[in-house]
Structure formats: structure tokens, C-alpha cells
Amino acid sequence: MQWLYFAIFAIFAPVQALAPRFVASVTENELPLYKLDVNEPRTINVDKVKQYSGYLTVRPESSSFFGGKKDDRLFFWLFESRNDPRTDPIVLWLNGGPGCSSMQAILFENGPSTLSDNNVVTPNPYSWNNNATIIYLDQPLNVGYSVGTDKVRTTQQAAEDVYSFLTLLFKQFPEYADLPFHIAGESYAGRYIPVIAERIMDARNRAITVESILMGNGLVDVVAEYASYYPMLCGQGGYKEVLDPQVCSKMQKDLPQCISDLQSCVDYGTRSSCYKSSGSCSSQNQFGKLNPYDIRLPCPQTRTNMCYKGLDNVQDFFDSSAVKTGLGVDQDVTYQVCSTNFNGGFDRWDRYEPTKHNVTTILGQGVRVLVYHGDKDIIVNWLSGQAWTRDLSWSGHQQFVDAIKSPKNWTVANKPAGQVSQVGALTFLRVYDAGHMVPHDQPAAALDMFNRWIHQKGSFEDAAPPSDDGQSGGDWGWHDDSWGGGPATVTVTATRPRYSRPVTTVTIRPY
Numbered sequence: 121m122q123w124l125y126f127a128i129f130a131i132f133a134p135v136q137a138l139a140p141r142f143v144a145s146v147t148e149n150e151l152p153l154y155k156l157d158v159n160e161p162r163t164i165n166v167d168k169v170k171q172y173s174g175y176l177t178v179r180p181e182s183s184s185f186f187g188g189k190k191d192d193r194l195f196f197w198l199f200e201s202r203n204d205p206r207t208d209p210i211v212l213w214l215n216g217g218p219g220c221s222s223m224q225a226i227l228f229e230n231g232p233s234t235l236s237d238n239n240v241v242t243p244n245p246y247s248w249n250n251n252a253t254i255i256y257l258d259q260p261l262n263v264g265y266s267v268g269t270d271k272v273r274t275t276q277q278a279a280e281d282v283y284s285f286l287t288l289l290f291k292q293f294p295e296y297a298d299l300p301f302h303i304a305g306e307s308y309a310g311r312y313i314p315v316i317a318e319r320i321m322d323a324r325n326r327a328i329t330v331e332s333i334l335m336g337n338g339l340v341d342v343v344a345e346y347a348s349y350y351p352m353l354c355g356q357g358g359y360k361e362v363l364d365p366q367v368c369s370k371m372q373k374d375l376p377q378c379i380s381d382l383q384s385c386v387d388y389g390t391r392s393s394c395y396k397s398s399g400s401c402s403s404q405n406q407f408g409k410l411n412p413y414d415i416r417l418p419c420p421q422t423r424t425n426m427c428y429k430g431l432d433n434v435q436d437f438f439d440s441s442a443v444k445t446g447l448g449v450d451q452d453v454t455y456q457v458c459s460t461n462f463n464g465g466f467d468r469w470d471r472y473e474p475t476k477h478n479v480t481t482i483l484g485q486g487v488r489v490l491v492y493h494g495d496k497d498i499i500v501n502w503l504s505g506q507a508w509t510r511d512l513s514w515s516g517h518q519q520f521v522d523a524i525k526s527p528k529n530w531t532v533a534n535k536p537a538g539q540v541s542q543v544g545a546l547t548f549l550r551v552y553d554a555g556h557m558v559p560h561d562q563p564a565a566a567l568d569m570f571n572r573w574i575h576q577k578g579s580f581e582d583a584a585p586p587s588d589d590g591q592s593g594g595d596w597g598w599h600d601d602s603w604g605g606g607p608a609t610v611t612v613t614a615t616r617p618r619y620s621r622p623v624t625t626v627t628i629r630p631y
């Protein structure tokens with residue numbers, strides 16, 4: 121494989137950083153508000169494969185018209201497949217937040233390299249571009265390397281820009297347009313992805329075909345999210361109780377009111393119920409010193425406020441002058457892994473709109489959906505993913521309820537890697553011993569998952585022999601089941617007398 125051939129190199133002292141080579145400027149009559157500039161980076165050595173980077177400029181005319189206004193621009197970086205870019209699928213990867221940069225995944229999750237503690241860039245043998253071309257996109261505006269004077273306030277608006285980006289990219293590279301196309305991402309991308317996929321499918325000329333979507337610890341249903349903190353933190357999520365018993369009983373006691381208010385907020389979008397839920401749900405997400413992305417870990421002080429020291433290094437890498445030069449990014453852009461000023465511009469209620477209805481629509485059109493969750497995450501934990509997929513309304517619903525009750529084992533390199541529930545186009549996958557960032561925590565298992573999904577139509581059940589070229593299978597130990605399950609299914613029944621609507625019942629089945 122290609123990664124074997126390249127040396128380890130320190131990136132902070134590049135011999136010389138050259139600006140990328142200009143490739144093309146792309147526009148399209150149907151998208152008068154957009155222009156895509158494509159470059160080829162030459163000196164940023166995170167992989168040997170062919171790469172493109174560049175910007176989608178939004179409303180290029182108006183921004184140059186009014187002096188002093190910064191262009192609204194979305195940054196992307198594409199890495200071709202290490203295997204066969206002419207036939208391997210092409211995948212868009214999005215991080216969440218909202219406000220977090222997808223570039224971090226290039227060095228911290230599923231990308232071509234990793235950064236060691238002393239900032240040495242080291243090839244990642246488990247990169248998702250082993251068998252796929254991957255596009256990393258910083259969106260919405262003002263995230264990562266993407267800048268703008270305007271603000272994007274909602275996922276729907278963001279999806280418009282992403283749709284235009286893809287249309288122009290595939291126009292420039294018809295050879296990519298014919299490949300199977302998938303959209304993958306993590307966390308808040310559970311909002312972005314179903315909406316983007318539906319936007320693409322709604323397009324008049326349907327130039328892009330979405331073959332599948334993959335959501336890792338994705339926020340799809342805020343009600344299930346809140347209902348699952350109590351069981352996850354209090355010993356019913358396949359891990360020991362990590363909070364004091366008094367805290368757990370308060371969470372349990374407060375939960376019905378929280379769910380009732382949240383459901384009203386979701387159903388009616390009335391600010392009063394939404395504000396009320398902020399109060400009544402406040403005891404549900406007090407994680408204290410815990411790392412909200414991994415129940416097993418503490419959360420140390422870091423500059424990114426993201427609990428992982430490694431992300432500070434990733435931030436320094438992308439904020440360095442040489443890397444910006446090499447990628448064609450303006451020096452005055454301050455790179456942050458998760459933008460601190462972004463959230464203010466984004467509608468704080470965007471997260472309350474569930475995307476499970478969009479998932480229903482997508483499934484109905486035959487698009488495959490993979491919902492995978494690292495089972496040690498707290499913030500968007502696997503219990504919530506299991507609950508919303510089980511309750512999802514679609515043609516396979518009844519069979520899926522049964523599939524969730526008796527999941528199948530998934531094995532990687534002869535080790536238990538997780539459990540899978542699968543009916544037709546929908547798959548729920550619990551990934552053992554991974555937190556919020558599955559490819560970071562379980563690189564070998566994550567790559568196996570990804571390749572099975574995009575190359576074998578998502579067949580997880582055959583315990584394929586190790587396919588891992590003698591590399592060690594990542595640093596995971598044997599799956600530890602010793603915490604066992606909790607005593608009972610947690611069912612929250614919340615009544616909403618004011619609206620005399622049916623009660624909300626959220627059932628979180630313990631591990």
C-alpha cells in the first residue's frame with residue numbers, strides 16, 4: 121500500500137511552503153450565487169495521493185461589489201483513494217459541533233495521517249481513503265478555514281451551500297461524478313447529513329445520486345438524546361454508574377418533566393417550552409469532570425476545550441503559517457478546531473429539530489443508512505441511537521424492533537468489535553470501546569466498518585478473517601462485558617396536559 125512508502129516527516133519545519141497550483145474556477149448557470157476554485161496542494165505532506173483543496177465562494181459578485189466585505193467561502197480538501205480512485209467510492213466527511221472543523225478528522229480521526237505528541241506527522245494505516253476518495257469540507261461559514269461576513273443560521277441554509285459545492289465539484293471532475301457517492305460524519309452532522317441528502321435528492325435534475333449516509337454518534341433526535349443520559353451515566357449503558365447515587369436519582373426524578381418540555385419544544389417550536397426545557401433538563405447533562413465524549417476518561421484543561429490534548433496539536437498544525445500557505449488559506453484566518461465565535465451566529469434552536477423524519481424519507485427512496493455509535497460516548501450515546509432507530513417510522517419498523525432485541529455480533533480480526541442490528545436499508549451498529557470519535561478510538565474496527573459499508577453493501581455478519589496486513593489491530597483490549605446491564609428498561613412517560621396531545625413515551629432499553 122502506498123502509505124508504506126512514505127517516510128515520517130516533521131511538518132512544522134517544512135523546507136519551503138509553496139502555494140498550491142491553480143487548477144480551475146467552476147461556475148454553473150443554475151447556481152449563480154456560487155463559484156468553486158480548485159487548487160492542488162504541493163507541500164503539505166499528509167499523504168502521497170492526488171489531492172485538491174480550495175474554496176467555494178458564496179455570492180462572489182456581491183462580496184466583491186461592496187468593498188471591505190470579506191468573501192463568504194467554504195474550504196475543502198480532497199484526498200483520492202490509495203487503492204483505485206477510478207472505481208472506489210467517493211465520500212463527503214463532515215464533523216459536527218455545530219462549529220467544528222472537518223479538517224481535524226484528517227489528523228485525529230479517519231484521515232491519512234496522525235500527529236504524534238511531538239508533532240510528527242505519521243501515516244495512518246487505517247485511513248478511510250485506503251479504499252475511497254474522501255472530501256473534507258469545513259461548513260457552515262466561519263467554521264475551520266471557512267470564513268464569511270454573512271452567517272448561516274440553520275442546517276437547511278447550510279445544506280444549500282453543501283449542495284452547490286458538490287454540484288460544482290462534480291462538474292469539474294466528471295470522473296468522480298460517476299462513482300458511488302456517500303455522505304458520512306459525526307455528532308452534529310446527524311443534523312446536517314439527512315438534510316443535505318434530502319436536499320440533493322430534491323434537486324430538479326437529480327445530477328447527484330446519494331448511495332448511502334453514515335452517521336457516527338449523530339444527533340438526530342434531541343428527545344432520545346436527553347432521555348439517554350440518565351441510563352448511560354447511571355449504570356445501564358454497559359458501563360458502571362459514574363455519578364453519585366443522589367445525582368442519579370435526581371436525574372431520574374426530573375426526567376419526565378424534561379422530556380415533556382422538550383417534546384413540546386420539538387412539536388410546537390414555542391420558545392416558552394424550549395426555554396422551559398433548558399431549565400427542566402438541566403440536571404440531565406451535568407457531566408462534571410467527566411469527558412463528555414468518553415465515559416472512561418477525565419476531561420483535562422486544553423486550549424481547544426475539547427478534552428483531548430492531541431486536538432491542541434491539530435489546531436496548531438492547521439493554524440501554522442506554512443500549512444496555510446500550502447493550502448492556499450489566507451494568513452489572517454485563525455484556525456480553531458471548534459470555533460468559539462460560531463455558535464453565536466447559529467440558531468440555538470436548530471438542534472431541537474429532529475432529522476429522523478428526513479431519515480424516513482431517505483430510507484423510503486432506497487438510500488442505505490448506517491447509524492453507528494461508539495458505546496463509551498456520553499454526549500450522543502449509543503442508547504439514544506438505539507432508541508430512535510428502533511422507534512423510527514418506516515416500512516421495516518416492526519422487523520427492526522426485533523433486530524434491536526437480538527443484535528448480531530460483529531468481529532474484526534477475530535475480536536468482538538460490536539453488535540449490529542440490520543433490516544433492509546437501515547443498520548444500527550454499536551461499536552465496542554469507542555467514545556464519540558470512533559475512528560480515533562478504534563481505527564481498525566472503524567475502517568473495517570467503513571469498508572464493509574461502502575464495498576460490501578453493509579454486510580457485517582460474516583466474521584471475515586483479519587484483513588489487516590499484519591498490522592496490529594489497533595490498541596483496543598478485549599471487550600469487557602463485566603458491567604452487565606441495568607435492572608430494567610428505562611421508560612419515560614411524559615404527559616402534556618396543556619395540548620391534550622398523546623403522551624410522549626421514550627423507552628431506553630438498557631444494555
Ligand SMILES: *[C@@H]1O[C@H](CO)[C@@H](O)[C@H](O)[C@H]1NC(C)=O
Pocket residue numbers: 121202203204250251571575
Ligand atoms: C482496498 O485496497 C487494498 C490496497 O490497495 C486492496 O488490496 C483491497 O483489495 C481493496 N479492497 C477493496 C474492497 O476494494
Ligand SMILES: *[C@@H]1O[C@H](CO)[C@@H](O)[C@H](O)[C@H]1NC(C)=O
Pocket residue numbers: 276315316318319473474475477478
Ligand atoms: C427534513 O425534515 C423536516 C421536518 O422535520 C422538513 O421540514 C424538511 O423539509 C425536511 N427536508 C429538508 C431537506 O430539510
Ligand SMILES: *[C@@H]1O[C@H](CO)[C@@H](O)[C@H](O)[C@H]1NC(C)=O
Pocket residue numbers: 527528529536
Ligand atoms: C455474541 O458473542 C457473545 C460472546 O462475545 C456470545 O455470548 C453471544 O452468544 C454471541 N451472539 C450471537 C448472536 O452470536
